[in-house]
Amino acid sequence: MYGDMNMITQIIGYLAHPSLDFPYNLRAHKQIVIDEQVLSETFNLLRLNKVLFRVLNARDSHHFPAKSNIVTKLMDESVLFRDSYEHMQSVKRELLDVVAKFNERSIDSVFIKSLNALPLDSDNFDILIRQKDLSASIKVLRNCGFMEVTWVREPYKWLFRKAEGDRNYMAIHLHTAVAWGGIKFVDVEDLWKKHRKKEIDGVTLGLPSPEHHLLTTVAHAFFENRQFSLGDLAYIIEDIQDNNIDWNYIANWTIYNRWFDSFYGVMQLADHIYRAIFIDPLIPSKAYELIVRKVKINRRGIAEKLIDQFGEKSFLPMKVSTTTVGMQYIKKILTAPDISPSNKAEVISYLFHSFIKKRIPLSKRHPAFLVCFIGQDGTGKTTHSKYVWKELREMSENIRVKYIWSRGFGYSLQPFLLVAKWLLLGSRSPKISQRGYVSRRASLLKREPMRSLWACILIIDHLLHLARVRLALSLGYIVICDRWIIDTLIDVKNDLGKPLNRFLERKIEGLARVLPKLYNKYGDGMGEIYFNAVLKMAEETREERRKEDLELFKRFNLNPQDLRDVAKWEELINEQEWEINEAYGLQDTETVEATKNRFEMKITSCRYAEIWKEFGFPEIGYQIHCRTDFAWWDRPAWDPKVRFKQPKTLMKGDEYCLFIQYIPDED
Numbered sequence: 001m002y003g004d005m006n007m008i009t010q011i012i013g014y015l016a017h018p019s020l021d022f023p024y025n026l027r028a029h030k031q032i033v034i035d036e037q038v039l040s041e042t043f044n045l046l047r048l049n050k051v052l053f054r055v056l057n058a059r060d061s062h063h064f065p066a067k068s069n070i071v072t073k074l075m076d077e078s079v080l081f082r083d084s085y086e087h088m089q090s091v092k093r094e095l096l097d098v099v100a101k102f103n104e105r106s107i108d109s110v111f112i113k114s115l116n117a118l119p120l121d122s123d124n125f126d127i128l129i130r131q132k133d134l135s136a137s138i139k140v141l142r143n144c145g146f147m148e149v150t151w152v153r154e155p156y157k158w159l160f161r162k163a164e165g166d167r168n169y170m171a172i173h174l175h176t177a178v179a180w181g182g183i184k185f186v187d188v189e190d191l192w193k194k195h196r197k198k199e200i201d202g203v204t205l206g207l208p209s210p211e212h213h214l215l216t217t218v219a220h221a222f223f224e225n226r227q228f229s230l231g232d233l234a235y236i237i238e239d240i241q242d243n244n245i246d247w248n249y250i251a252n253w254t255i256y257n258r259w260f261d262s263f264y265g266v267m268q269l270a271d272h273i274y275r276a277i278f279i280d281p282l283i284p285s286k287a288y289e290l291i292v293r294k295v296k297i298n299r300r301g302i303a304e305k306l307i308d309q310f311g312e313k314s315f316l317p318m319k320v321s322t323t324t325v326g327m328q329y330i331k332k333i334l335t336a337p338d339i340s341p342s343n344k345a346e347v348i349s350y351l352f353h354s355f356i357k358k359r360i361p362l363s364k365r366h367p368a369f370l371v372c373f374i375g376q377d378g379t380g381k382t383t384h385s386k387y388v389w390k391e392l393r394e395m396s397e398n399i400r401v402k403y404i405w406s407r408g409f410g411y412s413l414q415p416f417l418l419v420a421k422w423l424l425l426g427s428r429s430p431k432i433s434q435r436g437y438v439s440r441r442a443s444l445l446k447r448e449p450m451r452s453l454w455a456c457i458l459i460i461d462h463l464l465h466l467a468r469v470r471l472a473l474s475l476g477y478i479v480i481c482d483r484w485i486i487d488t489l490i491d492v493k494n495d496l497g498k499p500l501n502r503f504l505e506r507k508i509e510g511l512a513r514v515l516p517k518l519y520n521k522y523g524d525g526m527g528e529i530y531f532n533a534v535l536k537m538a539e540e541t542r543e544e545r546r547k548e549d550l551e552l553f554k555r556f557n558l559n560p561q562d563l564r565d566v567a568k569w570e571e572l573i574n575e576q577e578w579e580i581n582e583a584y585g586l587q588d589t590e591t592v593e594a595t596k597n598r599f600e601m602k603i604t605s606c607r608y609a610e611i612w613k614e615f616g617f618p619e620i621g622y623q624i625h626c627r628t629d630f631a632w633w634d635r636p637a638w639d640p641k642v643r644f645k646q647p648k649t650l651m652k653g654d655e656y657c658l659f660i661q662y663i664p665d666e667d
Contacts, residue, residue, distance in 0.1 A: 008038065008042055008045060009314070009315070012045055012051065013277040014278075015051070015055045015070065015071070016049070016051035016055055016231070017278070018116075018241070019237070019241060020064075021064040021065070022066040022067045022070055039077055039080075043078065043080045045316075048317055049229040050229055051231045052084055053088045053091075055071060056075075056084060056085045056088050057088070059072055094162070094169075094170060098141065098144055099204075099205055100203050101143075102140060103203070103204060105136055107129060107136055108130055108133065109127050109137075109205075109206050110127070110206035111125065111205060111206065112175065112178055112191075112208055112213070113126050113213070113216060113235070115207060115208070115235065115238045116198075124171045125170070125173065126220075127172060127173065127174055128191070129174055129176060130192075134158075137174055138158070138174070141160045141172060144162070146172060147160065147161060147163075148160050149161055150367075154180075155181075155182040155346075156175055156176050156182070157173055157174070157175050159173055160173075160174065176188075178215075178216055180223050180224040181223065181224070182346065182347040183332060183333065183339075183347060185216070185219035185223070190212070191209070191212045194208075194211075194212065195207060195212075196208075210244065210245040214235075217236060218236075218262070218263050218266045219263075220232075222262050222263075222328070226319065226320045227317045227319045228266065228269055228273075228317060228318050228320065229317035230317075233270055233273060233316075236282070240283065240284065240287075247291070248290060251291050255294060257332065257336050258331060258335045261301075261302050261328065261331075264291065265301075265302030265305070265306050268283075268303035269306040270283075271283045272307050272310065273310065302324065305324060306320065309321075333348060368475075368478065370473060370479045371385075371480050371481065372481040372483075372484040373385040373482055374483060374486050374487055381482055381483060382482050386403065386480075388480055389401055389402075389403040400476060400477045400478065401477060401478040401480060402472045402477045402478070403482065404468060404469060404479060404482065405465075469481060511620070512612070512616075515620050515624075527623040527627070530624070531623070534628040534631045538632060545637040546637040549636070549637055549638040552569070556569060560638045560639050561639060563594060563595065563598060563642070563661060563663065564594045564595060564599070566594075566599050566642075566661065567594035571591075587605065587606045587607065588604045588606075589603055590602045590603075592658075597662060597663040597665075598661070598662045600658065600659070602658055602659075603650065603657035605650075606650050606651075606657065609621065609649075609650040612625075612651065619651075622651035625651065626646070626652075626657070629646060630644060633646075633659065641663055643662055643663070644660065644661050644662075646658065646660070
C-alpha cells in the first residue's frame with residue numbers, strides 16, 4: 001500500500017528527530033523525495049504521526065543543514081508541503097496571540113505536551129490553566145474566534161475549535177488537570193511548581209519539566225490516543241536527552257499511582273522502535289537499572305505485547321488494543337490510593353457511558369443541536385435554512401436533520417385560524433379589494449378582546465412549534481428553524497401596533513447618503529447606467545417571467561389579452577403579496593379605468609416618494625423607483641403587444657402617479 005515502508009519510516013524518523021541531522025547513508029536515496037507517489041506517502045505519514053509541523057520547522061534550522069535542504073526540496077516538489085508550511089506559520093501566529101492575551105490577563109498557562117519549543121507538532125494544542133482562570137480563559141478563546149465543542153467535554157478538559165472556510169483551522173484543549181477519561185496522571189501542583197518559562201517571538205510561554213512532560217507524553221499516547229506515533233517518540237527523545245531528568249521521581253510516581261506497567265511498556269516500545277531506526281538504544285542504562293531496583297520485573301506482559309504488535313507490521317502510528325488500555329484503566333482506578341471511592345464511582349460511570357456511546361450504533365450519531373435563521377423579511381432566511389437542511393441531508397444518510405418553519409401563524413393552529421379569519425374577515429375573493437381586506441383586518445385587531453386574543457394565539461402557536469423543536473432535539477435531530485420567537489414577537493407588534501417601515505427607511509437612507517456623491521462625480525450618466533441595467537435584467541428574465549405570469553393568469557381563470565382581467569390580476573397579486581411581503585401596502589392604489597384595451601391605475605400615496613422627499617432627493621428616487629417601471633410594465637412578459645406610459649408621478653411633484661397600460665390600435 002505504501003511501497004518501501006521501512007525506508008520511508010526511517011527517513012521521516014530522521015527528519016523528525018530533535019537532535020540528529022539527516023545521515024549520509026540515506027542522502028543517496030534522492031529519488032525518495034522526488035517521486036510523486038512517495039512524496040504523497042511521506043506527507044501522509046508525517047501528518048498521521050503528528051510530526052509534519054516539526055519537520056517543516058526544520059526548514060529554517062541552521063543546526064541541521066542536510067535536514068533543512070531536504071525539507072526545502074520537499075516544499076519545492078509538493079504543493080501539499082508548501083501549503084502546510086504556510087498553515088503552520090499562520091497557526092503559530094494565532095497560538096502566540098492567544099498566549100499573549102492570556103499573559104495580559106495574568107492567566108498562567110503551560111503547554112503540557114511540549115518541552116523546549118512552541119508545540120507545533122499538530123494543530124491541536126493542550127494548555128493547562130488554573131481552575132480559577134477557567135472562565136477568563138474561555139472568554140479569551142471566544143474573543144479570538146474559538147467555539148467550544150460541548151458534546152466531547154470530559155472531566156478537567158474543554159475543547160475549543162476555530163474554523164477557517166470549510167475546515168477546522170486549529171483546536172485548543174483547556175485542562176485544569178493532566179487527566180484523560182477523568183483520571184489524573186500527573187501531580188498538577190508539582191507541575192505548577194516546576195514548570196519553566198520560555199520566550200518565543202516576544203511572547204512568554206509556560207513549559208513543563210522533563211519529568212512531567214515524559215509522564216504526560218506516555219499517558220496521552222497509551223490512555224488517550226491509544227496509539228504510539230513518531231511524534232510521541234520525538235517527545236520521549238527530547239525528554240531523555242535532558243540530562244537533568246529525575247528518573248527516581250518518575251518511577252516513584254508511576255508506581256504510587258498504579259500505572260507503572262503501562263509506562264514501562266510504552267518506554268520499552270519506544271526503545272525498540274528507536275533501535276530499529278537509529279541503531280543505538282534510547283533508554284539510558286542507569287535509568288533501566290534504577291527501575292529494576294524499584295520493581296521486580298518478572299512479568300513484562302504489556303511491553304512484550306506492544307513490541308510484538310509493532311513487529312507484525314513495523315508501521316507507525318501503531319494502534320494499541322482497546323482491551324489492553326481498558327484493563328490498565330480499571331487497574332489504576334481500583335488500586336490508586338489518591339482516588340476516593342466516590343471519585344472511583346464517577347470515573348467508572350463516565351468510562352462505561354463513553355464505552356456504550358462508542359459501541360451502540362445509535363449513540364454513534366452526531367449530537368443534536370438547534371440552528372435558527374432570524375431577521376427581516378426578504379433577507380434570505382428561508383433560502384439559506386432550506387439550503388443548509390438540504391446539504392446536511394445529502395452529506396450522509398447518518399445525519400438526521402429536520403426543517404421547521406417556526407413563525408407564529410403556522411400550521412399548528414391553522415385550521416382554527418382559517419375558520420376564524422373566514423368568519424371575521426370574510427372571503428378574499430376578487431370582489432374584495434386588497435385595501436378593503438387589510439383595512440377590515442386592521443380595524444378588527446384594534447379592538448379588545450380580539451387584540452389580546454390574536455396576540456395569545458400567535459404566542460401559543462409558537463409554543464407548539466417550540467414543543468416540536470424540543471421533541472426533535474430529544475430524538476437526536478439537528479433542527480434547522482426558519483425564523484424563531486423574535487420573528488413572532490415582531491409579527492405581534494406589526495399586527496397590533498404601528499406598521500414597521502424602519503427597514504425600508506434604512507435602505508433608502510443608505511442610498512440617500514451614497515447616491516448623491518456618485519451623481520456629483522459621474523453626473524446624470526449614473527441614472528442611465530442604472531436604467532439600462534434594469535432593462536437588461538428584465539430582458540434576460542423575460543421568458544422565465546412569462547411562464548410564471550401566464551401560469552398565474554391560468555390559475556385565476558383570467559385572460560392576459562383582456563386588460564380588464566389584467567386589472568383584476570394586479571389586484572389579486574397585490575392581495576397575495578400583502579400577506580408575505582412587507583413592502584406591499586406602502587402604496588394606496590385606485591383603478592381609474594379598465595376596458596379590454598386600456599387599464600389606468602392611480603397611486604394616490606407612496607411611502608417611497610415620502611421618504612425620498614424627506615431626505616431631499618426625489619429626483620434620485622424617481623430614477624430608482626419610477627423610471628424603471630418601464631422595464632416591467634411596457635411590453636410586459638405576458639403580452640409584448642401591451643404598451644405603457646406614466647404621465648404623472650408623485651416623485652416629480654404630481655398629486656398622484658398614473659399608470660396606463662394599453663393595446664395600440666392596429667392600423
